[in-house]
Amino acid sequence: xxxxxxxxxxxxxxxxxxxxxxxxxxxxxxxxxxxxxxxxxxxxxxxxxxxxxxxxxxxxxxxxxxxxxxxxxxxxxxxxxxxxxxxxxxxxxxxxxxxxxxxxxxxxxxxxxxxxxxxxxxxxxxxxxxxxxxxxxxxxxxxxxxxxxxxxxxxxxxxxxxxxxxxxxxxxxxxxxxxxxxxxxxxxxxxxxxxxxxxxxxxxxxxxxxxxxxxxxxxxxxxxxxxxxxxxxxxxxxxxxxxxxxxxxxxxxxxxxxxxxxxxxxxxxxxxxxxxxxxxxxxxxxxxxxxxxxxxxxxxxxxxxxxxxxxxxxxxxxxxxxxxxxxxxxxxxxxxxxxxxxxxxxxxxxxxxxxxxxxxxxxxxxxxxxxxxxxxxxxxxxxxxxxxxxxxxxxxxxxxxxxxxxxxxxxxxxxxxxxxxxxxxxxxxxxxxxxxxxxxx
Amino acid sequence: xxxxxxxxxxxxxxxxxxxxxxxxxxxxxxxxxxxxxxxxxxxxxxxxxxxxxxxxxxxxxxxxxxxxxxxxxxxxxxxxxxxxxxxxxxxxxxxxxxxxxxxxxxxxxxxxxxxxxxxxxxxxxxxxxxxxxxxxxxxxxxxxxxxxxxxxxxxxxxxxxxxxxxxxxxxxxxxxxxxxxxxxxxxxxxxxxxxxxxxxxxxxxxxxxxxxxxxxxxxxxxxxxxxxxxxxxxxxxxxxxxxxxxxxxxxxxxxxxxxxxxxxxxxxxxxxxxxxxxxxxxxxxxxxxxxxxxxxxxxxxxxxxxxxxxxxxxxxxxxxxxxxxxxxxxxxxxxxxxxxxxxxxxxxxxxxxxxxxxxxxxxxxxxxxxxxxxxxxxxxxxxxxxxxxxxxxxxxxxxxxxxxxxxxxxxxxxxxxxxxxxxxxxxxxxxxxxxxxxxxxxxxxxxxxxxxxxxxxxxxxxxxxxxxxxxxxxxxxxxxxxx
Numbered sequence: 001x002x003x004x005x006x007x008x009x010x011x012x013x014x015x016x017x018x019x020x021x022x023x024x025x026x027x028x029x030x031x032x033x034x035x036x037x038x039x040x041x042x043x044x045x046x047x048x049x050x051x052x053x054x055x056x057x058x059x060x061x062x063x064x065x066x067x068x069x070x071x072x073x074x075x076x077x078x079x080x081x082x083x084x085x086x087x088x089x090x091x092x093x094x095x096x097x098x099x100x101x102x103x104x105x106x107x108x109x110x111x112x113x114x115x116x117x118x119x120x121x122x123x124x125x126x127x128x129x130x131x132x133x134x135x136x137x138x139x140x141x142x143x144x145x146x147x148x149x150x151x152x153x154x155x156x157x158x159x160x161x162x163x164x165x166x167x168x169x170x171x172x173x174x175x176x177x178x179x180x181x182x183x184x185x186x187x188x189x190x191x192x193x194x195x196x197x198x199x200x201x202x203x204x205x206x207x208x209x210x211x212x213x214x215x216x217x218x219x220x221x222x223x224x225x226x227x228x229x230x231x232x233x234x235x236x237x238x239x240x241x242x243x244x245x246x247x248x249x250x251x252x253x254x255x256x257x258x259x260x261x262x263x264x265x266x267x268x269x270x271x272x273x274x275x276x277x278x279x280x281x282x283x284x285x286x287x288x289x290x291x292x293x294x295x296x297x298x299x300x301x302x303x304x305x306x307x308x309x310x311x312x313x314x315x316x317x318x319x320x321x322x323x324x325x326x327x328x329x330x331x332x333x334x335x336x337x338x339x340x341x342x343x344x345x346x347x348x349x350x351x352x353x354x355x356x357x358x359x360x361x362x363x364x365x366x367x368x369x370x371x372x373x374x375x376x377x378x379x380x381x382x383x384x385x386x387x388x389x390x391x392x393x394x395x396x397x398x399x400x401x402x403x404x405x406x407x408x409x410x411x412x413x414x415x416x417x418x419x420x421x422x423x424x425x426x427x428x429x430x431x432x433x434x435x436x437x438x439x440x441x
Numbered sequence: 442x443x444x445x446x447x448x449x450x451x452x453x454x455x456x457x458x459x460x461x462x463x464x465x466x467x468x469x470x471x472x473x474x475x476x477x478x479x480x481x482x483x484x485x486x487x488x489x490x491x492x493x494x495x496x497x498x499x500x501x502x503x504x505x506x507x508x509x510x511x512x513x514x515x516x517x518x519x520x521x522x523x524x525x526x527x528x529x530x531x532x533x534x535x536x537x538x539x540x541x542x543x544x545x546x547x548x549x550x551x552x553x554x555x556x557x558x559x560x561x562x563x564x565x566x567x568x569x570x571x572x573x574x575x576x577x578x579x580x581x582x583x584x585x586x587x588x589x590x591x592x593x594x595x596x597x598x599x600x601x602x603x604x605x606x607x608x609x610x611x612x613x614x615x616x617x618x619x620x621x622x623x624x625x626x627x628x629x630x631x632x633x634x635x636x637x638x639x640x641x642x643x644x645x646x647x648x649x650x651x652x653x654x655x656x657x658x659x660x661x662x663x664x665x666x667x668x669x670x671x672x673x674x675x676x677x678x679x680x681x682x683x684x685x686x687x688x689x690x691x692x693x694x695x696x697x698x699x700x701x702x703x704x705x706x707x708x709x710x711x712x713x714x715x716x717x718x719x720x721x722x723x724x725x726x727x728x729x730x731x732x733x734x735x736x737x738x739x740x741x742x743x744x745x746x747x748x749x750x751x752x753x754x755x756x757x758x759x760x761x762x763x764x765x766x767x768x769x770x771x772x773x774x775x776x777x778x779x780x781x782x783x784x785x786x787x788x789x790x791x792x793x794x795x796x797x798x799x800x801x802x803x804x805x806x807x808x809x810x811x812x813x814x815x816x817x818x819x820x821x822x823x824x825x826x827x828x829x830x831x832x833x834x835x836x837x838x839x840x841x842x843x844x845x846x847x848x849x850x851x852x853x854x855x856x857x858x859x860x861x862x863x864x865x866x867x868x869x870x871x872x873x874x875x876x877x878x879x880x881x882x883x884x885x886x887x888x889x890x891x892x893x894x895x896x897x898x899x900x901x902x903x904x905x906x907x908x909x910x911x912x913x914x915x916x917x918x919x920x921x922x923x924x
Contacts (some may be wrong), residue, residue, distance in 0.1 A: 223449045223452075226445055226448075226449065227442055227445040227446055227449060228442075230442075230444075230445050267478075282480070284478075284480050285480060292478075292480070293482070293483065295467060295475060296475055296478070296481045296482070296483040296484060297483055298464070298467045298468060299467055299468060299471065299472040299475030299476060299481075299484075300472075300475075300476070300483050300484055300487055301468055302468055302469075302472055303468065303469060306487075310490070312483050312486050312487040312490065312516070313483075314486075314516065315482065315486050315538065321482050321483050321486065322483070335464065335467075335468065336483075339468065340464060340465060340468040340469060343464055344461055344464065344465075347457055347460055347461050347464070350457055351454060351457050351458075354450070354453050354454065354457065355450070355454070358446060358447075358449070358450035358453070361446045362443050362446050362447070367442065370442050370446065374446055374449060377453070378449055378453055381453035381454075381456060381457060382453070382456070384457065384460075385453075385456040385457060385459075385460065388460045389456075389459070389460060389463070392460060392463035392464060392466075392467060393463070394459060394460070394463045
């Protein structure tokens, strides 16, 4: 079987699973959901088949598992979003259309040789910084849920940080490939770029009030730096600098401090000062309301979950019990409905996606490809860890999206571009290696 | 570079694996703790997605608690309604979204929601979940007789007090009224209205099991049992009543001091409720002996019942708000204890248990209000069988006390409690020191031969005596139960 046929077969399996998910939501919520909406599953399947056709033409030798795994993640997300609010699922569907278009455009544009991106690395770097600064600009910048991550242009609202992440990875892959020998010597004057990036990450942190994004960018940078230079102490020094910087910011920026306090002590016995109301309240009724309610949702799921469509997210008056359920807390919604068994499977899908990504980085022949694949994959893994870890109180909670699962246009589009990047690297690696296709797992 | 990529991959996978560990922690290990959190609104609403079982009275037809289906935002919630309103509110309790739960709704929650840990029901509920059908809870059938319960409620007429009736042979709670009652339907919508004090009394308190009152002369039944079991006295023992009893050089006076009874025996002392006689008995046998007998009747432990434990109180001496058992006789005034004053506080349920034990030949039966729990398919999950808690007084002495109590009703202070069948009873009037604020009591059982019902009735802040205020209520309840 050729790689692309294998991909199609896997997609069919994903399509069947998606249909089952939608059917189960339909059965559980017949009163508010019509049969016509069952066609959603078919629609998503169609979109992925379209992506598959583009991949068949442009990257015939690429890894056959990444697209179906991404499809499965989207299916988890879209089913849950649909269950929470069918209107949002429709909008998410439109964004997936845009995402598939971006995916196809990326593949078609770069099908001959994506490595020419390397020569534009500085353009990518500058664009990334520009995108990061956008939300801080007056008029177009938007503050949502306390973090300044959004840009609003007319009816269009997006998070430029998602795309900036990918641009930054392209820049770093090119830059580090070029400078890796020099950096590896470890001379002090070569640390300029490292310090510059560290400073940039801190700036982003202060500017956006968002610890999560800063951690994400800096983590990607350290991983790529380590792979490029093979110097483990760079990572140690980088982490030390990050922690030092974060400590300073912790004391300077009230919001960061409050996030850490919430993380350490979400429940209080006594009433504490509540900045939102200006009065006194238990912390679980004020600052840590979101986190605590999300933990209740997870706990309520238990081992087997309540079943798609049967979770409790609203009281008898229809008022929501958990805020930001579609985006930041989609994991807690899923955890309640599909239980430990279900979300463990979801995390396994994330792990498989990362494993395929790292495998591509290993199989790639040149430094740029390796660094690009590694950066994209590690960024994907780290982002998953930061948001889910925040929801699970492993680390302080920050508002970034769960790749492919969360509701949100910019996130969906950026992740489709990320997927296209990985497929391009994979295609080239497999094509240049003169191994028969069938010999590869 | 591949070595470094491997290491980064391992780090990434460890990060993701840690998420699995954390999820397992919250969903398996910490889940029960989360479910117990006061502010866990998700848990509270989620429990209303279960089709809760009904609660019935003893006739199996009178519905005390049922569901009303509420469909909102695509979810079906089973909220509670209480068709009998305040009839047995303190036994049934309530189950609400905002005020949590009370009564049987709280203590029998696992059965009512079908989450009782029985392998059979667990399999059943899991199958229900897989089928996507609503989980159904079990029905609870109580021992409450709705007719007599209604009569008791009306007889109390909203005055502050309580009435409880037991079946002496089994311990079944046939009637349990705490007055004023409240409408459990109002708890969710209008808590202020449901909990508003009436006649200066808090309606949410279950006075039957948690109301603590000075017993007054009804405690003489316990003292009498202690005196007979101690062997120092017989029903024929004679005493001289000068109208008072001297203790610590002070006079302890009878209820009515105007006409001393002179030479009387123990039977007459009980019949006319002569304080001075019991005061002298108490001095003779000592406070600890009396309290030891009281303990055999169930004092000094929270009476067993299916309602939540925090809705029940233990009877006994209370010192600074805490249950207190003296270490030696000097710590308690035996004369005043003997006729139910001192610091003795009792619940109506405990006094009904005393009455029922005398009726039952001295054996105390475990009181119960849940007769059986029935699964949706009709199988009986739990059936309560009568249980004996122990012997409080020797059978022949119980018999003697019963005869004394019969004299009380036929020709003593409790004639207002007389039924068409031979009745035994004891009046009590505990003075609170404020005129017109007596706590009045009547405990009784009937028929004397082969008793079918034992009652305790208490009224707060009365100007009359137990014989004039409480005994007529007790009579109506017993009449309704004997038929």
